Each structure stands twice: as C-alpha cells, then as structure tokens.
Amino acid sequence: MDIAMNTTEALMSPDSTDATSVHKPVRDAVGSPLLDATDARMTCRNVNVYYGEKHAIHDVSLDIGKNEVIAMIGPSGCGKSTFLRCLNRMNDTIEGCRVSGQIQIDDQDIYDKSIDVVPLRAQVGMVFQKPNPFPKSIFDNVAYGPRIHGLAGNRTDLDEIVETSLQKAGLWEEVKDRLDQPGTGLSGGQQQRLCIARAIAVSPEVILMDEPCSALDPIATARIEELIDELRSNFTIAIVTHSMQQAARVSQRTAYFHLGDLIEVGATEQIFTNPTHKLTEDYITGRFG
Amino acid sequence: MSNNESMNRVRAGLARRYATERRFRMYGVLAILMSLFFLVLLFTTIIGNGYTAFLQTHIKLDITFDQALLDPSGKGDLAEISRTGDFNGVVKAALREAFPEVTKRGDRKSLYNLASGGAGFELRDMLMADPSLMGKTVSVWLTADDEIDMFMKGHIDRDVPEDDRRVKDLTIEWVDRLLAEDRLEKQFNTTFFTAGDSRDAEQSGIWGAAVGSFYTLIVTLLLSFPIGVAAAIYLEEFAPTNRFTDFIEVNINNLAAVPSIVFGLLGLAVFISFFGMPRSAPLVGGLVLTLMTLPTIIIASRAALKSVPPSIREAALGIGASKMQMVFHHVLPLAMPGMLTGAIIGMAQALGESAPLLMIGMVAFIVDIPGGVFDPSTVLPVQIYLWADSPERAFVERTSAAIMVLLAFLVVMNALAVMLRKRFEKRW
Known part of the structure; x- marks a missing residue:
C-alpha cells in the first residue's frame, strides 16, 4: 500500500516531466553493490542475446x-522475458537465437559445452x-518430472512428492479427492x-516465472x-x-529493462x-509502457 | 461528413451487402445440392445395377453319386476320386433324368448348360465333406448357369426373336417347367463372398480380391505408418533447418503429386526386376503403395505435429524433459489423432488404387484365394477393372456389386479413423 501511494506521489512530482531519451544502461562494475545480491545464486555477466541479426539484449549483468524474489519489469519487447529464458536455456528451442556472455550457477557457466x-x-x-498443464x-x-528424473524410488515416494508439491503450491486441499481428473479441467x-x-x-533451486498471472483474474x-511469498x-x-x-508486492529486488538494456536494479x-x-522513473510513474 | 450523413450512407449500402450475402449462401446451398444429387445418382446406379448380384439362381436336381462314374476302380480312395471322378458326368446324368424326353445331341448339350460349369466342383466338395454319400441319391441345389440366372433376373427378354436371344426357346421351356416344379429359385449368393475370380460368372467371387487387398494394405500400413511417422517426427522435431532439409521437404511435397502409375513402374523396375521379388504378390503391391502413401502420411503427420501447442513443449522442456521425452510423452500423443487421420486417408487412397498394381502384375487372372503376402493375388479395384472388361452380362452386376464391397471397405476404414480419432483426442 505504501508503495502504491509512493508511486502516485511520483506521478505527481513536477520534476519527472522532461522525458529525455538518455539511455545509459547500467553495465559497469562487476560485483558492484547495485548488481550483487548479498548471496548470489546465479550470476549473469555481460549477457547478450541475438535473434538472428537482431540484438535483443545488450550486455546485461545481474545477480539472482x-x-x-527478483522482479523484472519493463515495457513490452524490452527483453525481460528473453533474459529470463536465458537462465535455464529455454532460448535454445528458438531458432536463430544466440547467447553470449556468462551465466553461472554453482560457479559453472550454463552455456558451457559440457x-x-x-x-x-x-x-x-x-x-x-x-x-x-x-x-x-x-x-x-x-x-x-520426478518420474523422468527418477526421483521417486517407488510409488509411496512418488505419492509423497506429489502431495508435498501440491501442498507447497497450495492446491492440495482443492484437488486431493480428484487427483485422477485431467489437469486441464x-x-x-x-x-x-x-x-x-x-x-x-x-x-x-531456482524457479523462473514468466508473467505467471497475466492470464488470471485478480x-x-x-x-x-x-504462494510466491x-x-x-x-x-x-x-x-x-x-x-x-x-x-512491488512480491519482490525484494526489482530490475528495470528497457529496449534490451538493463537500466536499473535495486531494492x-x-x-x-x-x-x-x-527512464525507470518515467516507466513506474506510468509515462509510457 | 456529419454523423447523420454517414449513417445514411451505411443504410444505403446495407441492402446491397445483404443481397451479396444471400447470393453467396445460395451458391453454397446449390453446391451442396449438386454434390448430393451426384452422390445419389452414383449410389442408385451402382446399387441398382449391383444388388441382383447378391442373389444367384440355383437349380434343384436329384443327384446320384454314381460309383461307376466317380470311382470306377472301386478303391474308395478320396484323393483319387477328387482328382479323377467324373462329377460333371453325375450332373449331366441328373439333368438327363430330370428331362428324359430330351434325346437329340444338340438339345442335350443345351440341357447340360442349365447347370453351371462349376456344378461338378460343388458336388465334389459335398462328397469330400461327407464320403458316405457315395452311391446315394440326394436332392441338391446346384448353381445354375449365368445365362439362366440373367434370364431369371429379367436381363434377357423372352419377347425378343429367338435368333437375337442368348437363351433359346427350348431352354425357356425347361426353365418354366423347373419353375413350376419349384426346382429353380434365386438364393443368397454365398459364392460371391467366398470364391475367387472365375471364367464362369456364376462361380466368380470377390473374396480372392478382398483378401489380396487386405494383405496388400497390411503390408502398406505396416511399412508406411511407422516410416512416415518417424520421418515426420525427425523432420519436424529434430532436423536442423538447412538447404538439405528444405530440399527433402520440397521433394516430399512433390512426391505426393506424382501420378501413381509412375510408382508402379518404379516397383516393377526395382522390386521385381532388380530385387527379384515375386510378380503379382501383395508384398510388392504393398511396397509400391507404401511409396505412394508415404508422402501423404508424412505431410499429414507433420501438420499434426505442428498443430501441437508450443506451450506443451515448453512445459515438458521446462521441467527437464529431454527432447525425445518431450516428443514421445507429450507431442506424439497429442498429434496421434491427426496422424491417424492422415494414415487412414492414405490407406483409403491405397485401397482404391489400381494403376500402379497393373504394372506389377496384380492384374492377373487369379482363381485361388491368396494365403499370404507372397501368393499371387489381385485387389478389389483391379478385380472391378477386370470384371468391367468382361463381356458376359452377369459380370455387369458383379462389377457393381464389387464396387459396393469396395465402398463398404472404405466406409469401415473411415469409421475406424473417426473412432480412433475420438479415442485419442484430448483437449488442451
């Protein structure tokens, strides 16, 4: 609520009127406090993504x-989804998509050949x-998932995994009597x-969510x-x-993307x-986007 | 332009717009009526010509299984009797007995023609099934000759002058007498559904061709469906996009348009001449039809794979399924109905195909029911072609009847397709 009020104030503030197209991405300082989460699980350095000739993401450095919960916001086509999909290499499935730079998890580059x-x-x-579904x-x-990865030794284990997962997702109570019904129903x-x-x-360890609520009612x-919380x-x-x-509601840190650049990231x-x-200010005050 | 004015313009155009729509709907209704008309025409012609083939005139004779004719040596060896017994002599004797007044040589010859030339075989089969009949006299319904059959069915008019008529006055007299004695009647034509082809129209049946079609289609299905689906999966899911795969794609699309007789020539040159496979065999027929059906199945299967929503693929990949698992656990089951439809369309095409099979010798006259994929055989459409080419009047109705059998085959296959589709179809 606080934040919503603040946003409104920002909208009212007089000094946010001149929309200059200064467009200087934050790409400095590997390990600068701006980028670095206190305890990084994934570190991305100078990530560039190309769709064929199109340079979709420019030199993004960000820690997860x-x-x-880190939120990525920005106007449509700013590359936030593209960036998200780099983190588990879902972009591999897109023809002509090329990623350069470094994305590490457990000190391993996920784009490494090995x-x-x-x-x-x-x-x-x-x-x-x-x-x-x-x-x-x-x-x-x-x-x-547990089946293809062989995570459950037997049926009892599998039942347990399914139950705990559904419980964690807050769905167990609603579906426990109809587990054999189609998920699409x-x-x-x-x-x-x-x-x-x-x-x-x-x-x-990491869950990427690509606009998980955009198709849902309030x-x-x-x-x-x-649930995310x-x-x-x-x-x-x-x-x-x-x-x-x-x-504002769910995340601790927010990253603002604009036309393929990471403009700003912070609490x-x-x-x-x-x-x-x-640019961030213009966006969050609703001047565009 | 004011609001009012623009509304007026809209209204002025409305009548014209609706008229266009009405006209278009009328064209649609007309098109449907036309196609219905042609369909009805087709079916009435075929059924009207063909339904009589399901009945066949039979003649009741008192048959004496005369040992002197059938087993002159008296050894009672069934194999010997089957081979050398004069069963036609038995039929002739029975006819002579039924019409003792016919003594002239020429008249006797016409008399013998009352029964089918294959009547002796019917008696042989009877005796083989029950050897105790030897020496006994029994009343037997034998197949009548096809011309008697045609006369009975009204295809030969008795008012036509005798010289222009296939059935002579004398024979008509006999037929009338037999009818009066209830010794001549039309019965259900089991021969048509159990026999192979024959020179005698009344002894010919569709079963040989149906079995040949069955074997040919089995070979086609077993080869074309797995190969087609595998090719489609590879091209759609795994193959890189480059000039080579583009080239393959263009060629597959072109193959679908190649006239089928070309595939027949290819089969003749490759399978028979080069690999030395047997001529007229369902195996070669199946291989040729496989070549012809493959493009259809590949194109339909690729379309089915393409129509699987990408969200399902992403869902599977997103939790760490390998590409293979994604395809076989999720994409393939969803694409299955479309693939099956494609396969059945391809099979229906293959079922109705005759041209390529002419090239590989499946047009031969084959009396025996094929026992496997290596036996010489023919197929339904080729049988229809062969019968349509035969001069005897009785083959006309058999041609139409064979078309009905072929259509029934098709209807069954399409029903199967719809059933499979319903079964595999899942909503997402």
Whole structure:
C-alpha cells in the first residue's frame, strides 16, 4: 500500500516531466553493490542475446540472490522475458537465437559445452505465462518430472512428492479427492498453481516465472502472489511481470529493462520510491509502457 | 461528413451487402445440392445395377453319386476320386433324368448348360465333406448357369426373336417347367463372398480380391505408418533447418503429386526386376503403395505435429524433459489423432488404387484365394477393372456389386479413423 501511494506521489512530482531519451544502461562494475545480491545464486555477466541479426539484449549483468524474489519489469519487447529464458536455456528451442556472455550457477557457466540442459532445467525450473498443464491427470502432471528424473524410488515416494508439491503450491486441499481428473479441467488459477506444483516437484533451486498471472483474474493472482511469498523460503524466484503493483508486492529486488538494456536494479522499495534513472522513473510513474 | 450523413450512407449500402450475402449462401446451398444429387445418382446406379448380384439362381436336381462314374476302380480312395471322378458326368446324368424326353445331341448339350460349369466342383466338395454319400441319391441345389440366372433376373427378354436371344426357346421351356416344379429359385449368393475370380460368372467371387487387398494394405500400413511417422517426427522435431532439409521437404511435397502409375513402374523396375521379388504378390503391391502413401502420411503427420501447442513443449522442456521425452510423452500423443487421420486417408487412397498394381502384375487372372503376402493375388479395384472388361452380362452386376464391397471397405476404414480419432483426442 505504501508503495502504491509512493508511486502516485511520483506521478505527481513536477520534476519527472522532461522525458529525455538518455539511455545509459547500467553495465559497469562487476560485483558492484547495485548488481550483487548479498548471496548470489546465479550470476549473469555481460549477457547478450541475438535473434538472428537482431540484438535483443545488450550486455546485461545481474545477480539472482538466494531465497529472494527478483522482479523484472519493463515495457513490452524490452527483453525481460528473453533474459529470463536465458537462465535455464529455454532460448535454445528458438531458432536463430544466440547467447553470449556468462551465466553461472554453482560457479559453472550454463552455456558451457559440457553443461547438459536436462539437469540444468531440473535445477532451474520454469512457470509460463499461460497455464500449460499436460492433458493428463492432476497426479500425472505433478509426477511427470520426478518420474523422468527418477526421483521417486517407488510409488509411496512418488505419492509423497506429489502431495508435498501440491501442498507447497497450495492446491492440495482443492484437488486431493480428484487427483485422477485431467489437469486441464481445473480453473485458470488452479492450473497455474498446478504448473507451479509441477515445477517444484523436481525440487529446483531456482524457479523462473514468466508473467505467471497475466492470464488470471485478480483473486487467482492474489493466491499466486501469496504462494510466491511462501515459496521464497525454499526457492529462489525470478519473476517477469507487467504489473508494477505485482512487482512491488512480491519482490525484494526489482530490475528495470528497457529496449534490451538493463537500466536499473535495486531494492524494490528504492526502485519504486526513488529510482535513480530517468527512464525507470518515467516507466513506474506510468509515462509510457 | 456529419454523423447523420454517414449513417445514411451505411443504410444505403446495407441492402446491397445483404443481397451479396444471400447470393453467396445460395451458391453454397446449390453446391451442396449438386454434390448430393451426384452422390445419389452414383449410389442408385451402382446399387441398382449391383444388388441382383447378391442373389444367384440355383437349380434343384436329384443327384446320384454314381460309383461307376466317380470311382470306377472301386478303391474308395478320396484323393483319387477328387482328382479323377467324373462329377460333371453325375450332373449331366441328373439333368438327363430330370428331362428324359430330351434325346437329340444338340438339345442335350443345351440341357447340360442349365447347370453351371462349376456344378461338378460343388458336388465334389459335398462328397469330400461327407464320403458316405457315395452311391446315394440326394436332392441338391446346384448353381445354375449365368445365362439362366440373367434370364431369371429379367436381363434377357423372352419377347425378343429367338435368333437375337442368348437363351433359346427350348431352354425357356425347361426353365418354366423347373419353375413350376419349384426346382429353380434365386438364393443368397454365398459364392460371391467366398470364391475367387472365375471364367464362369456364376462361380466368380470377390473374396480372392478382398483378401489380396487386405494383405496388400497390411503390408502398406505396416511399412508406411511407422516410416512416415518417424520421418515426420525427425523432420519436424529434430532436423536442423538447412538447404538439405528444405530440399527433402520440397521433394516430399512433390512426391505426393506424382501420378501413381509412375510408382508402379518404379516397383516393377526395382522390386521385381532388380530385387527379384515375386510378380503379382501383395508384398510388392504393398511396397509400391507404401511409396505412394508415404508422402501423404508424412505431410499429414507433420501438420499434426505442428498443430501441437508450443506451450506443451515448453512445459515438458521446462521441467527437464529431454527432447525425445518431450516428443514421445507429450507431442506424439497429442498429434496421434491427426496422424491417424492422415494414415487412414492414405490407406483409403491405397485401397482404391489400381494403376500402379497393373504394372506389377496384380492384374492377373487369379482363381485361388491368396494365403499370404507372397501368393499371387489381385485387389478389389483391379478385380472391378477386370470384371468391367468382361463381356458376359452377369459380370455387369458383379462389377457393381464389387464396387459396393469396395465402398463398404472404405466406409469401415473411415469409421475406424473417426473412432480412433475420438479415442485419442484430448483437449488442451
């Protein structure tokens, strides 16, 4: 609430009127306090992404801190989703997409030739914009990951994993009597929580969320946001969102992207109350985007 | 332009717009009516010509299984009797007995023609099934000759002058007498559904061709579906996009448009001449039809794979499925209905194909029911072609009846396709 008020104030403030197109990305200082989370789980340095000839992301350096929720905001087409998808190499599936720079997890470059994407994606899970449960039963949806990775020794283990995952995703009470029903028969918000349960069933360390609430109504959105907050104790979460309120509500740190540049990153409160960069200020005050 | 004025313009144009729409709808209705009309025309012609083939005139004779004719040596060896017994002599004797007044040589010859030339084989099969009949006299319904059959079915008009008529006055007299004695009647034509081809129209059946079609299609399905689906999966999911795969794609699309007879020539040159495979065999037919069906299946399967929403792929990859797992656990099951539809369309095409099979010798006259994929055989459409080419009047109705059987085959296959689709279809 505080932040929302502050945003309104910022909107009113007289000195944010001149929209100069100064456009100087923060690309300095590897390890500067601005970039560095206190306890980084993933470190990205000078990441560039190209779609064929198009240079989509320019020299982004960003750390994802342990057990934090980092929100990535910015106008459409600013590259925040592209950047997010670099973190578990989902961009590999896009033809003509090329990534340079360094993205490390456990001191290992994930774009190194020796890295296998299968375990990487088990370690860095993902939840997508549109709820995309498999056209299978609720149980099979959650059990799929543990099954393919061989995480459960027997049926009892698997049942347990499914139950705890659904509980962590706050869906257990609603579906425990109909685990054999198709996952696609759930409501949109339930489907998205099912997808979150599916992602956490393989116990990833990092969960990437690409606008997880954009297809949901406000009540379902509130449920998911609550859930994200709860999940923070066990997982590191990077979330891309179009809703600044959402970023303000769920995240500890916020990164602002603009036309493929990382403009500013900092504590969420600071970004929303006292942005250092003109573009950030214009965006959060609703001047564009 | 004021609001009012623009509204007036809109209103002025409305009538014209609606008229266009009405006209377009009328064209649509007309098109549907036309196609319905042609469909009805087609079916009435075929069924009207063909339904009589399901009945066949039979003649009841008192047959004496005369040992003197069938087993002159008296050894009672069934194999010997089957080979050398004069069963036609038995039929002739029975006819002579039924019409004792016919004594002239020429008249007797016409008399013998009342029964089918294959009637002796029917008696042989009876005796082989029940050897105790030897020496006994029994009443037997034997197949009548096809011309008697045609006369019974009204295809030969008795008012036509005798010289222009295939069935002579004398024979008509006999037929009337047999009818009066209830010794001549139309019965369900089991021969048509159990026999292979024959020179005698009344002894010919569709079963040989149906079995040949079945074996050919089995070979086609077993080869083209796995190969087609595997090729589609590779091209769609795994192959890199480069000039080589583009080239392959263009060629597959072109292959779908190649006239089927070309595939027949290819089969003749490659499978028969080069690899020395047997001529007229369903195996070679199946291989040729596989070549013809593959492009259809590949194109349909690729379209089915393309239509699987990318979100499902991302979901699978996002939790660490390998590409192979993604394809086989998620994409393939969702694409299956489309692939099956493609396969069935391809198979239906293959079922109706005759041109390439002419090239590899499946047009041969084959009496025996094929027992496997290496036996010489023919297929339904080629059988239809062969019968349509035969001069006997009785083959006309058989041609139409064979078309009905082929259509029934197609309907069953399409029903199967719809069923499989419903079964595999899942919503996402």
